[in-house]
């Protein structure tokens with residue numbers, strides 16, 4: 001069984017890497033949402049499937065009719081969960097390690113940690129995480145964008161890869177310098193130094 005790569009995938013507003021406000025994302029970037037759906041769903045492994053790992057609060061803020069996120073195994077983390085497989089697409093676990101144990105044998109290709117703030121910041125220091133897929137967002141006046149959740153990642157421990165490496169990881173070309181309203185953003189891949 002090949003060991004799946006584990007990547008954080010997040011959209012963050014520079015320079016403070018803000019990611020949320022009052023339980024929501026402070027922006028709605030249509031092409032960026034498409035990128036997120038495509039990257040986390042696309043698998044190059046024959047009859048493979050990807051898994052997404054999220055915190056209980058992020059799961060609860062997905063409207064019932066839209067969860068689980070389709071075409072991906074959804075692993076939800078809560079300290080009060082027993083480790084159990086709920087159905088073909090949903091797994092409950094009390095840690096990432098225990099969640100990963102429950103997907104063994106399911107032909108999982110890539111694993112993506114999709115939020116939220118507490119999950120990101122509790123795993124970003126862990127050796128478990130191989131890649132950071134950060135959509136780096138810029139704004140004409142970032143201080144005017146309301147934020148209360150920030151990605152705390154040690155920039156000295158990670159190195160931003162060239163776009164060619166990101167495209168290799170995803171398996172297709174990516175746009176650059178995308179603008180939507182007052183936002184401009186680029187997709188990036190970071191690996192450990």
Ligand SMILES: NC(=O)C1=CN([C@@H]2O[C@H](COP(=O)(O)OP(=O)(O)OC[C@H]3O[C@@H](n4cnc5c(N)ncnc54)[C@H](OP(=O)(O)O)[C@@H]3O)[C@@H](O)[C@H]2O)C=CC1
Nearest residue numbers: 011020023024025055056057058078079115116117118119
């Ligand atoms: N910009 C972006 O790309 C994204 C931003 N976000 C933003 O993040 C915010 C939501 O994040 P947040 O409120 O922190 O909630 P999370 O989605 O991170 O969920 C937090 C819950 O996850 C569980 N949990 C956290 N750490 C662990 C751990 N180490 N082991 C087991 N369970 C754990 C706990 O559940 P319990 O309490 O049940 O024990 C905790 O209460 C929102 O603002 C959302 O918009 C979310 C996704 C993407």
Ligand SMILES: COc1ccc(Oc2cccc3nc(N)nc(N)c23)cc1
Nearest residue numbers: 009010011033036058061062114115135
């Ligand atoms: C409320 O549920 C969710 C909230 C956020 C979420 O993650 C995202 C949603 C939309 C776009 C996203 N873009 C990137 N780069 N990373 C994420 N994790 C995203 C996924 C589910």
